[in-house]
Amino acid sequence: MDEGHAGDAYEAAILAAGGIDLQILGIGSNGHIGFNEPGSPFSSRTRAVTQGLATIFEARHLLLIAHGPRKAQAINRALRVPVTEDFPASLLQLHPRVAVVLDRAAAAVL
Numbered sequence: 001m002d003e004g005h006a007g008d009a010y011e012a013a014i015l016a017a018g019g020i021d022l023q024i025l026g027i028g029s030n031g032h033i034g035f036n037e038p039g040s041p042f043s044s045r046t047r048a049v050t051q052g053l054a055t056i057f058e059a060r061h062l063l064l065i066a067h068g069p070r071k072a073q074a075i076n077r078a079l080r081v082p083v084t085e086d087f088p089a090s091l092l093q094l095h096p097r098v099a100v101v102l103d104r105a106a107a108a109v110l
Contacts, residue, residue, distance in 0.1 A: 007046040011055065014046075023051075023059035027066050029074050031087035038086050053091055062098045064089075066106040075102060076109045 014020060025033050032038065035050035044052030056062070066075055078089035079100070092098050102110075 006048060007052075010046045010051075014055065020055075020059035022061045022063060023056050025056070025062060025064045025092075027064060027071060027074050027078060027089050029070055031074055031077060031089040033064075033089050033092075036088045038088060040085060040088050042085055042091055053088060057091060057095060060097065062092060062095050064092060064098065064100045065102075066100075067103040069105040069108065071102075071106040072108045075100070075106050079110070 027033055030038055032040075033053075034056055036044065036053050036056075040053055042053045042057070044054060046052055046055050064078075074089065077087055078092060081087060081090055083090045083093055
């Protein structure tokens, strides 16, 4: 199965299941979530090995978990900078139901 068909099949499976209730996410130091690197369009759908940002955003609830000092700047930017495709995690600011769980080190610059 090629990359496009695998993504389409995954999207169809999500739809058939009634959508995603809870999407659990981590964050990369460059703001990537779910392997959506900076510059990934917010309209991206599932492709190959990762859900696109639009697929993630359609989940009813998002849970972002981060720990350690290496994530502190990324968390700060994700929650406080203007929303931009150059920092994919910033899209979380627009979701109506996001919970963020951090240890002290990851929350250090908030």
